[in-house]
Amino acid sequence: MGKKEILDGLKKAVVDGDEAKCKELANEAIKTGVDAYEAIMEGCGAGMAVCSDLYDKGDIFVPEILMSAEAMYAAMDILKPHIKVEDAGKSKGKVEIGVIEGDMHDIGKNLVKIMLDAAGFEIIDLGRDVPIDDFVSTAKNEKVDIVAMSTLMTTTMPGMLDVVRGLRDKDIRENVKVLVGGAPVNEDFVSRIEADAYAEDASKAVKVASKLIEELRGR
Ligand code: B1M
Numbered sequence: 001m002g003k004k005e006i007l008d009g010l011k012k013a014v015v016d017g018d019e020a021k022c023k024e025l026a027n028e029a030i031k032t033g034v035d036a037y038e039a040i041m042e043g044c045g046a047g048m049a050v051c052s053d054l055y056d057k058g059d060i061f062v063p064e065i066l067m068s069a070e071a072m073y074a075a076m077d078i079l080k081p082h083i084k085v086e087d088a089g090k091s092k093g094k095v096e097i098g099v100i101e102g103d104m105h106d107i108g109k110n111l112v113k114i115m116l117d118a119a120g121f122e123i124i125d126l127g128r129d130v131p132i133d134d135f136v137s138t139a140k141n142e143k144v145d146i147v148a149m150s151t152l153m154t155t156t157m158p159g160m161l162d163v164v165r166g167l168r169d170k171d172i173r174e175n176v177k178v179l180v181g182g183a184p185v186n187e188d189f190v191s192r193i194e195a196d197a198y199a200e201d202a203s204k205a206v207k208v209a210s211k212l213i214e215e216l217r218g219r
Pocket of ligand 1: 045048049052053055056062065066102103104105106107108109111112148149150151152153154155179180181182183184198199200201202203205
């Protein structure tokens with residue numbers, strides 16, 4: 001089976017929520033030397049992006065999208081140990097990651113976490129619906145380099161500003177970089193809340209996080 005067939009097949013298997021097919025193709029990717037990083041981003045990640053679009057159009061519903069996420073996680077479990085760190089980014093640092101308070105959407109955050117982990121970052125996963133104080137106290141107690149926050153809902157975006165304020169109140173804003181992501185977030189929002197960076201997807205998150213670490217260490 002060729003690379004294109006495997007990547008397209010993985011993408012389709014995620015859309016179909018076909019866990020068995022996802023596992024089979026992930027194993028096939030490893031066996032035939034397809035790059036694991038590419039298989040995750042262009043197979044699994046691309047499949048989940050299609051699911052989001054189909055949901056928005058009303059062509060699929062929540063149960064289907066949750067099955068797709070399970071199928072994606074099954075493939076990623078197989079692929080993740082095979083990611084080459086150099087492929088993803090060289091800088092390493094300590095990252096706390098979580099979904100902001102009030103928001104239960106964690107599929108995208110999990111994808112970002114897996115890619116950062118595979119790239120060699122030390123990860124503290126705070127989970128989803130994370131209280132503002134938890135982001136702040138973990139940043140302080142664990143001396144993290146990057147506070148990475150995700151949200152999928154417009155209603156929970158202000159929580160990101162509260163975290164930035166909390167970091168300032170605890171006098172640790174200068175010690176950390178703040179990275180934000182999720183569908184309603186953009187560069188303009190980063191400026192408005194005085195965060196440091198935005199990443200559009202998991203692959204960009206690795207690149208941006210590496211750059212943020214360089215900036216922190218270059219001071
Ligand atoms: Co709901 N949901 N949901 N949902 N859900 C959305 C987000 C919504 C856009 C659907 C819609 O109305 N069109 C809408 C939000 C509207 C808004 O705020 N503007 C919505 C709503 C309203 C709700 C409820 C309120 C519904 C209700 O109960 N009435 C409710 C909220 C519950 C709560 O959180 N308190 C709800 C519930 C749910 C489920 C639980 C059923 C389920 C989530 C399951 C789970 O996550 N465990 C769910 C789902 C699946 C979705 C959609 C369909 C898909 C989201 C997804 O997982 N996409 C979504 C519609 C959509 O997105 N089109 C929708 C795949 C994922 C890989 O993409 O998360 O965007 P995404 O991640 C991307 C990038 O954004 C980026 O990287 C990833 C790709 O590489 N990224 C980062 C994400 N985080 C990042 C962090 C970074 C960097 C990049 O750095 C730190």
